[in-house]
Amino acid sequence: MYQLFFKFIQKSMWLITLFWLVVVAQELGHFPRLFLYSLAIVLVLLVQQKEALVKAYRFAMAHKKGLVFIAIVFQLVVIVSANLLVRRDAAVVITGALEMIGEESISNYLTRNPNNLPVFLYARSLYHLFGFSALWVLQLLGMMYINGTAYILYRTGRDFFSQQVADSLFSLYLCLLGFSPYVIQTYTDITSLPFLAGQLYLMVALLKEEQKANQRLCLLGLVTAIATVFRPTALIIVIAFAMVLFLKGKWKKFVHYMAVFVASFGLVFAGLTVAIYHQQEVTIVRDETLAKSLTTFINLGLTYSGTDQEDMKEGLLLYVEPDKREEYNNGMFATENELKEIKRRLRSYTALTFAQHLEYKLAQTLYDGSLNWLYREPEDEKTPLVSPLYAYTEKNAFAEAVRQTIIQYDGKYYHYYQVVKQVVWLLVAVGLFAAVRRYRADDTLNFLSLAIFGGLLFLMIFEGGKTRYLLQFFPQILLLSSLGLVTIYQKERKL
Template sequence: MLAFSLQLYAVYKTHPAIGFDLWVFHHALISKSLNAESAYFSRYQNNILMLLIQHGYLSVVGIKNYWFKLDLLNVILVDSSVLINVLLVFIYNKVYIARVIWIQAISLFFFPMILVPYSDTFILPFVSLELLFFVCIIKSKKVIFTILCSTLLGLVTSFVYFIKPSAIIPVIAIVIMAIIRLRKISKREVLTGSCFLLMLISSYVMIGTFVSTQKYIKISKQDNMPPIHFISIGMSGQKGGYNLESVKMMYKLKSPQQKKEYSIKQIKQTLEKRGPLGYIKFLISKQGYNTANGTFGWLQEGNFLVASSKVHTNVFKQYLYADGKYLSDFRFFAQILWVIALGILLLGFENRGLLENTLRLGIIGGFIFLLLFEGGRSRYMIQFLPMFVVLLTLISFDGITKFKRIFYTVKK
């Protein structure tokens, strides 16, 4: 409760305007002229559903105090993810319940992304739901409950795909583990898989139809950025992150085929320039940029937060704003916690239960995705945090025990 209360108070005392992509959302939600915003959402059509949901929310609560109300929604979503994580751990093994509460509470104290109402945090409760339904499936002894959970998993997966496609990676890990562990096909497994696929396909069609027929903002479907574009910029530069030159070229090219051909050409040129060893070195370096920052890229985006801690100053602004007096202290403590968490995850490899291995596979899948597609900053890791939190909960004892053994061995 202390962590939740502190979050609400922090949002109330700050709720700054946020730049980068969210500035386009801001104009699309409060402006009557949507021409420029239409161009953006035509290029990044995966953001349309979130825009529509935020529009519906603001239609109910009003646009007065816009940033505060969006941050409040963001807090609700983040905290919902926390509660779902606690519930799924309780269902899986209630022995870990105190541990997951402590881990979640501590992490919330160092998670300023509640001030950034974007898809990274918006998707968190739904990623947690993916894991919750999986745990319910493997723990349930009743066929009807298993079928219900698999159906809901299919629905959530479709919804997640339209908000942030990469966030379906946990479900991909679940399917892979289910196939690996399959010994013989029973009626229960056939029903579970069939219900999942049926709901996945039907809900995908329904949500896709809703998004494509919406009237709120005019969209040019052929302007959508092809997936291969994000692979191309994921190979560019030093970090494999946002590439303005490539994006500008995408804006100039009109047809989807031209965009694909340009991206393929860029990929070939990059591979020829780097060579096999050079590309491997690049991937190793990029993995560091993708995962090393314990603040998850706080203030690293262009035009991220244009606000001063000196205006109506308070302790939250001093810790989180770019000119804040204690910003470096926040970064230091957040980094220490992140390093400890990664260390425990690395050392807790001996715990190899079904859920633990599925979470490991999902995290590795997230790493691979960020290596192949646009990355270069750890903000993209936020969408996978439920997997990290749950796995850390389940293997923390093993990881700490392993660390003690290594420590005493070295000490001797």
């Protein structure tokens, strides 16, 4: 059963990563031709100077603290130069937590979107401690989360694989997230990262080593409970871990590990859930007709792009009386309405159009090396939280150059930043393809492949269609890619 199941996962991942490689490479073709030709010439010159490139990489890896320091300076420059800090849903949550909008507004929003209540309470607790300065505390914590995750991932590679894997994992992560504008986004994407990385570290440790199992399982339960409060998809990697143990057929070990983990996780998660349910910071109307649920996100996932909120709402409004359709809390999220709309959407697809929908949704999920960063000018955004520092940097030439190159998706020079990210993302796709090219009876490789497969399957069933959603599976994606890249490098050195 172990071999049959994981050979199926390996073949599936081979097809998915090949598709991933193709869509990422195709996206490079959308950049200006002259720009691409120049990039190609630079890459050819770098390949010709391979030994010098290897020496430069080794020098950089020998000075990781220096790289992290440069990344921190980069992040501070982005924070100071930013014209807006958060947008859309995140902006409503943060402005509500900082009492910048009315109590009724944030109450209505969280009644409809209860999944954002934990991050609201997290930000509100900081507001109680620091007042409006909590806005900058959130930024500081965001920097700690991003850079702390880099350390956890590096230790995962070094402690359980090799120095080469650790260096590759550290480099890919730092290029994609350490040097990125995501540091200003104080939302669950960044907040959950160190907990997700901690999950990965502990699970790999449990697969690789027998000692300290109970301590690691208890800590895994704690970390998973916190991660699940912010990101329920943190449970997907737990399912993959459990399936590896189960299919190995070592029943005593499976029962032992699951019993300790479930006890630890259940205790912490139950405590957090009860505390959140009985919170007194904001009024939440407990009515299933008013709140988005799992069926809402299945419904949203069935829109053609997988993320078309307006299309989803238009469909649900068909089941609401015409005179109530303009009301915010009009009961359109009733389970009965959701199920009717899901059935209607499924009937509207043919086998061909449903396959095209999945292909488009998967491509939109995988293609973008800038990880779906879409900040624009504040006046073009919905409910933006404009940075208090913008009044001082609005006319500063350097800050404006940072905004036009790194922060604003529609900036004059943003494509320079974007193409660098796309090249790194292409490297990630190459590593993933190499890692799953053939089946190996390796528990860790199979665990990582299954965890990523499960994450992508989740995004195909529920809301998907944005590369940003891969951030919740980033630790396992980058680790598997690093294993593949090191395999390529070792084979090339032998030749």
